[in-house]
Every structure is written in structure tokens, then in C-alpha cells.
Amino acid sequence: MVSASRLAYYLAVYLKGERLVKEYKFAKEKQYESIDWIHEHQIREFKKLYMYAYNNIPFYNQLYKKHGLSLNEEIDFDFISRLPSIQKKDIIYSQSLMTGDTGFSLFATKKTTGGSTGEPVTIYKNPRALAAERAVTWVGYEWAGISIADRHVRIWGDPIDIKQTLKRRVVDLFANRLRLSAFALSDKQFDDYYHKLVNFKPIYLYGYVSALLSFSEYLSKNDLMLPKTVKSVIATSEVLTPWIKSEMEKNFGVRVYNEYGCGEVGSIAHECESGGLHLMETNLIVEVDAEDGDEGELIVTDLTNYLMPLIRYRIGDYGAIDLSMCKCGRMLKKLKNIHGRAYDCLVRLNGDKVHPEAVMYIFEMVKSKYGAQINKFKVIQKSLAVLDVLLIVPHDKLKSEVEDVIKNELMNKLPDIEYVNFKYVNRIDREQSGKMRVVVSEVNASQD
Numbered sequence: 314m315v316s317a318s319r320l321a322y323y324l325a326v327y328l329k330g331e332r333l334v335k336e337y338k339f340a341k342e343k344q345y346e347s348i349d350w351i352h353e354h355q356i357r358e359f360k361k362l363y364m365y366a367y368n369n370i371p372f373y374n375q376l377y378k379k380h381g382l383s384l385n386e387e388i389d390f391d392f393i394s395r396l397p398s399i400q401k402k403d404i405i406y407s408q409s410l411m412t413g414d415t416g417f418s419l420f421a422t423k424k425t426t427g428g429s430t431g432e433p434v435t436i437y438k439n440p441r442a443l444a445a446e447r448a449v450t451w452v453g454y455e456w457a458g459i460s461i462a463d464r465h466v467r468i469w470g471d472p473i474d475i476k477q478t479l480k481r482r483v484v485d486l487f488a489n490r491l492r493l494s495a496f497a498l499s500d501k502q503f504d505d506y507y508h509k510l511v512n513f514k515p516i517y518l519y520g521y522v523s524a525l526l527s528f529s530e531y532l533s534k535n536d537l538m539l540p541k542t543v544k545s546v547i548a549t550s551e552v553l554t555p556w557i558k559s560e561m562e563k564n565f566g567v568r569v570y571n572e573y574g575c576g577e578v579g580s581i582a583h584e585c586e587s588g589g590l591h592l593m594e595t596n597l598i599v600e601v602d603a604e605d606g607d608e609g610e611l612i613v614t615d616l617t618n619y620l621m622p623l624i625r626y627r628i629g630d631y632g633a634i635d636l637s638m639c640k641c642g643r644m645l646k647k648l649k650n651i652h653g654r655a656y657d658c659l660v661r662l663n664g665d666k667v668h669p670e671a672v673m674y675i676f677e678m679v680k681s682k683y684g685a686q687i688n689k690f691k692v693i694q695k696s697l698a699v700l701d702v703l704l705i706v707p708h709d710k711l712k713s714e715v716e717d718v719i720k721n722e723l724m725n726k727l728p729d730i731e732y733v734n735f736k737y738v739n740r741i742d743r744e745q746s747g748k749m750r751v752v753v754s755e756v757n758a759s760q761d
Contacts, residue, residue, distance in 0.1 A: 318489040322462035326447065330420030330440035336448035337461070343595050344452055348644045351594050352390070358616040359598060360388040366622045372403070372410035373624065394600060398612055398625040404434045404577075405688060412437055412621045421620055425681040426576030435680070436577050442618035446579035449593035453583025456641075457545040457570040459517050462488065464542075466510050468495045468520030468528065470670050491515065495524035496671035496726065498658065503531040514542045518565075522551035523658060524668055529564035539565055547572050550670070552651055573651060575628050578615050582648045589639035589647045599648070600625070601634055608633045608650055657754040659694050662729040669752035675722045685715045691741050692723070694754040698731040703738050710737050 326333045343350075366373035367384055377383075380397055404411060422443055425435045438446075451461045459465075467490050485492050491513045493506050506528065510518075518525065518539075525548050532538070546565055548558070549572040561569045571584040581597060582590045592599050596617055603609025611630050615623045635647040658666040672692050679685045691703040700723055704711065711719075720733040 316462070318464070319460070319462040322488060326444065329422075329443070331444035331447070332441070333444045333447055336441070336444040337451055340445070340448040340452045340593075340595050341455075344643055344645065346644065351644060355594060355598050355616065356388055356390070359393060359614065362614075362616055362619070362622060362624065363388060365619055366624060369413050370411060370622060372407050373622065375410075393598065393614070393625070396625050398602075398627050399623070400627050401434055401629070402688070404436070404623075408435060413619060424576060425677050434577060436623075437621040438618050439620040442615065442620070445596050445617040449596050450580045450583075453572065453580060453591075453593065454517075454547065456583060456585040457517065457547060457568070459545065459547075463516040464489050464514065465517045465519055466491045466493060466513060466515045468493050468506075468518065468524045470495060470674050495521050495668045496674075498524060498527045498668060499663075499665035500531060502665075503528055507532070507537060511540055514540050516542060516544055518543060518546045520548070520550075521668060521670060522548045522553050522557060525569075526557055526561055527666070529561045533564040539567065543567055545570055549574065573648060575613075575630070577623060577626065577628065578613050581613065585639065585641045585643065587640040589635075589641060589643070590649065590651075591639070591643055591645040591647055594645050599634075599646070601632065602627075603633070606633060606636070657694075657750065657752055659727055659752065659754050660697065660756045661727060662697050667726050671726050672723070672752050675719060675726075678722070679715055679718055683715050683718065685711055687711070689741050691751050691753070694727075694756055697729050697756060699734065700727070700730055700732070701734045701736055703736050703741055705738060705741060710735070 323333060343354075346354075363386075364384060367377055367382075368374070376397055376399075382396075386392055420440045422438050422440075423435060424438070454460075467485075469492055481492065491509060493509065494502075520528075525546060543565075545567050546561065546569045548561070548569055553569075553571045558569050558571070571582075571590055572580070573582040573590060574580045578597065580593050581599065582592050584590050596615065598614040598616065600612040600614075601607070601609040602612055608631055611628050611632055612625050613623065613628055614625055630651060632651040633649050635649040637647070639647060658668060659672070660666060676687060676690055680687060686707050687704060688707065689703075689705040693701040693703070695701055702719065702723075710716075716735055720735075723733055724730050
């Protein structure tokens with residue numbers, strides 16, 4: 314029997330044009346298919362996407378013609394690997410040329426993401442792409458013992474503007490979840506969260522790796538246990554190292570599962586019950602820009618988004634493909650050694666920490682609400698009183714009122730800050746490790 318919460322969830326996504334049940338049944342049925350079936354499916358779906366993009370998306374039409382490609386190519390994995398890849402800058406500067414204007418725009422969803430590399434981008438997705446993304450996510454959650462629309466607590470970002478806050482509250486209601494801000498990581502805040510969590514009785518917890526780790530340490534320090542209703546914890550958005558995973562499982566007393574994805578594409582990989590981080594290959598083709606088995610930059614093709622196709626998109630993270638058989642029996646390839654996302658928590662005078670996603674939300678907001686053109690950003694906490702904001706913009710500088718909004722929001726998140734210094738630069742370098750750290754605290758910088 315389908316629960317009332319699941320029916321409400323199905324209804325909410327159905328009204329958005331998403332046929333989730335169909336996509337979910339497909340993803341669930343195909344998770345144990347053979348390698349040959351997976352490859353045939355990916356090639357079949359890629360061929361349709363390639364032909365559509367060539368005929369209907371000006372960006373790809375121009376790009377592929379420039380490289381001497383036609384509609385008569387033989388589509389196989391070798392061909393796909395030789396196609397030109399795209400980057401965030403292509404989305405930023407060629408957005409209008411990358412977005413289709415046919416029937417796929419009905420019920421379109423717009424998403425602005427700051428991204429772990431500090432380059433804010435806006436993505437449009439059609440309902441089928443959203444439904445397919447949700448479907449593989451729920452299949453992945455089932456590996457953690459979770460069902461669609463199970464009651465859960467999300468330790469996550471807190472929207473800045475009122476309109477977004479109201480929208481999130483409605484979404485949270487239909488999603489059967491309690492949202493707790495990951496932006497204030499203090500014992501006082503965690504004490505409040507714990508009591509809310511006990512009253513809410515969730516089936517699982519979901520959130521940023523660093524926020525969940527801090528909350529688990531608070532529980533351990535105070536000899537507190539999660540409610541017995543909690544079956545598992547899903548950690549996302551940051552790298553989940555074996556040590557962090559072990560610490561959280563010890564402190565929480567339940568299994569912690571890894572989820573890997575990005576804002577532009579959605580779910581990319583989920584951890585199964587046997588510990589394999591499986592790629593969701595019914596929706597995606599994931600390549601590694603390296604020799605077989607070696608680590609390299611991840612290149613992702615979303616096979617379902619025809620409104621704004623992302624074909625061979627470099628997501629800015631690095632990893633490797635693990636071709637070893639998984640004990641779970643699924644033939645979906647596995648991802649390993651993911652890195653490239655590094656965050657520092659910002660520090661307050663009283664010792665409390667502010668999650669770096671709070672900063673990224675500010676830049677997402679100013680782009681979405683004020684139309685600010687920011688190619689890249691980096692925020693550096695020089696001291697408890699000083700922040701440097703490095704910006705790469707297409708013109709000389711941002712409007713003064715936009716600078717004021719950024720400054721005020723930063724000072725709201727970090728009340729001890731007295732000076733916010735805007736510095737317009739031509740480039741923002743990666744760390745020696747290759748990571749792009751867009752939020753750095755020199756007060757209590759995390760180890761690289």
C-alpha cells in the first residue's frame with residue numbers, strides 16, 4: 314500500500330510535468346542489467362541526443378561543424394571520446410545558444426548553482442530529465458534502506474531571499490522533510506537541531522559531509538543517540554573520506570552512505586549496500602580524461618536533458634573508474650578516488666563555524682536576483698575581522714549596489730567581520746593539489 318506522503322510527493326512532481334513513476338520503474342528494473350545492455354542503452358540514447366543537439370541547439374551545431382562532424386557519424390564510445398568537451402565557461406557565455414526553444418521548454422525548471430569551482434551557472438532542465446534524475450536518486454537511496462518520500466532531516470543550505478524560503482517550505486512539506494540550516498555549526502544550534510530531530514523521528518539524515526560530521530561529533534561529545542527510527546545517513550556535496558565515514562558511523566551509530574553528484578547534472582553515483590559507489594548509467598555517460606584506470610578529470614554526458622543538453626561536460630572534479638566486480642551484483646561501473654572539492658569552514662570570534670555553502674548561496678542569489686555577471690569568485694577569510702573577495706567579471710567591476718548586497722550578506726553570516734575587500738582579478742589559481750578552493754579561511758584553514 315502506498316503511503317499518503319508518497320502519494321503527495323507523486324502528485325507534486327506530476328503537476329510539474331514529471332512522470333516519475335515511469336522513470337523510477339525503468340531505473341529500478343534496469344539496475345541489474347548486463348554490461349552489454351548498459352552500453353547498448355547508452356549508445357542508443359546518446360545517438361538520439363547527438364542528433365537532436367546537432368539539429369536544434371545552435372551551440373552544438375556550430376561546435377560540431379567546426380570539428381568537421383556530421384549527422385552520418387558512426388556512434389560508438391570511441392566516437393564519443395573524440396567529441397569536443399564543454400566547460401562551465403561555455404554555459405556561462407553561450408547559455409542562449411545552448412538552450413532549446415521547442416516543446417521541451419514546457420514546465421522547464423531553472424537552477425542557478427554557485428558550484429564548487431566558484432563559477433555560478435544557470436541550467437535549464439525539462440521534466441523528463443528531472444524525473445529521470447529523481448528516479449535514479451531514489452533507486453540509489455533504496456540501497457541505503459530508504460523508500461521514496463520517507464521522512465527525513467536535511468542539513469542543508471538556507472535560502473537568502475524570502476521568495477525562495479517560502480518555496481522551499483512548500484517543497485519540504487511535499488518531500489516529507491525537516492530542513493535544518495548547515496550554515497551555523499555551533500553547539501547551541503546543534504542542541505536545538507537534536508531536539509527537533511527527536512520530535513520529527515526521521516527515517517534518515519541527509520546533508521553536507523562537513524555539517525554531518527560536526528553534528529555527529531556533537532552527539533558523541535554529549536553522549537546522545539539518534540532516534541531509533543533513523544536507518545541510515547546519506548552524505549553528499551563534499552568528499553567523504555574513509556576516515557570521516559568511519560567517524561560518522563561511530564558517532565551516529567548507523568551506516569553512512571556516500572552520494573556523489575553536481576548541481577548541473579544531479580545524481581552521478583550512489584553507494585550500494587556492499588560499499589560500491591555506482592554510476593547511474595541509465596541516465597549518464599561518465600568518462601575519465603586519463604588512461605584506463607588512472608585518475609583524471611570527470612566528463613559527464615546527461616542523456617535525458619534535451620532542453621539544455623550537457624554533452625561531454627567537464628564538471629571540475631577528478632576521479633577514476635573502478636571496473637572490479639561489486640558483491641551487490643550490479644554491473645553499473647563504480648567511481649573511486651574522487652577529489653577536487655575542498656572547502657574551509659569560516660570561523661567566528663566565539664569559535665562557531667559557518668559552512669562555506671553559505672557563501673556560495675550568496676553568489677547564487679546575486680546572480681539570480683540581480684543578474685550579476687560573475688565568472689569566478691573566491692572568498693578568503695584573512696582574519697576574524699577581514700574578508701577578501703576575489704572576483705573575475707566580464708566588465709571592470711560589479712555595480713556598487715551589488716557589491717553592497719554581497720558585503721551585507723557576508724557580514725550577516727559573519728557578524729565579527731568589519732572589512733570586506735573586493736579585489737577584481739584576471740585569474741584565480743587552483744591549489745598545488747589541483748583543487749579549486751573557493752572559500753578559504755586563513756584563521757583556521759583546513760588541511761589540503
